[in-house]
Amino acid sequence: MNERDEDLARLEVLSAYVDGDLEGEALAEVEALLASSEAARAQVEELRDLKALAAETSTGPSRDLWPAIAAELEASKPANDDARPWRWWFVGAAAAVIAFVALRTPAPPPAKPTLSAQLADARAAYAAAIDRMAEESDAAVAKLPEDVRQQLVVSLAQVDRAIREAEAAMSQAPEDPFGHEALLALYSEKVRILEAVIAAAELKEEAS
Amino acid sequence: MDPDADLVEQARRGDMKAMEQLYRRHQGAVYAYALRSTGRPDAADEITQDTFVRAFRGVDRFRGGSKFSTWLFSIAVNQTRTRLAKDARAAVPLEAEVEATTTPEPTGWLRRRLEAALATLPEGYREVVVMHDVLQMPHEEIAEARNCTVGTSKSQLHKARAKLRALLGDEHERAR
Known part of the structure; x- marks a missing residue:
């Protein structure tokens, strides 16, 4: 071991002493060294200074990183995590609406074995129901107050536009089950609005 | 808890x-x-x-x-x-860091020297110095975070400090 290695080895032992890691014979040896060596005492002080220097408070990040972290977390959420509960909730809700519509209309076509086919059937049932409700709802709309009617026209126009866009997307990917579901959601919304219109008109008629 | x-x-x-x-x-x-x-x-x-x-x-x-x-x-x-x-x-050459420093107050200057010296340490040494001396983490937690034994953590810390002390030797004396 050369002089430099010896010096490093001694510094290692003194570092352990500074941290209180020594005991027994090793501790006794260092205490004896410190009692006899001014250089060793100075090195202990230097090691303590070094430790204190390292512990000096550091500044934080240059900016608040949380917004970027939150954005990354949101962006990386698996689509299915969000979509799955909604999707199955919707399929259930769609089934309920279809059942409701079926009471007012002829029975929908029999179900086919695949989910995609079933969704396609549901779409057809919705579309047929909407057609059949159209006349009744048109008449109902005419009975509503002007401000309500205007709101309704806007709502229906928005849903119709979204339906057209979804149908255009579906024409590009006719087997996409998510496209089917999105379209079903829009049909469902339209049925809900038409039902509300008819119900409101019936209430108004009863009241008058 | x-x-x-x-x-x-x-x-x-x-x-x-x-x-x-x-x-x-x-x-x-x-x-x-x-x-x-x-x-x-x-x-x-x-x-x-x-x-x-x-x-x-x-x-x-x-x-x-x-x-x-x-x-x-x-x-x-x-x-x-x-x-x-x-x-x-590449580790920042210690001398380059010194040359880039004019005549700042001793503690700040020494801290920069320390940071430059840390960069020259082997990875394991640097990690344990930062965790123990900078972040004040106990060896048990350091060992767990670094997937090593407590004994290795302690040994590496003392070796790292010895190297740092050797690297900073003269400047440390001057700043005291």
């Missing part, structure tokens, strides 16, 4: 506010570790951000076998190692 346990549980359920609180609690230490390890504020920002993103994405895998902060630091260690390897960043 891990002081972060409740927040971690909420974070597991996707609570962003809990995640933000965990970030606020630990961002300073993670950043300090990254900065002292890389010597570069921009890299430290990125490592800090990546560490928290990875931690929260994988918080389901944290089973509470250690403190959350220890687990977080194991991620920070890996992120820092990856970053340093990716950059293939």
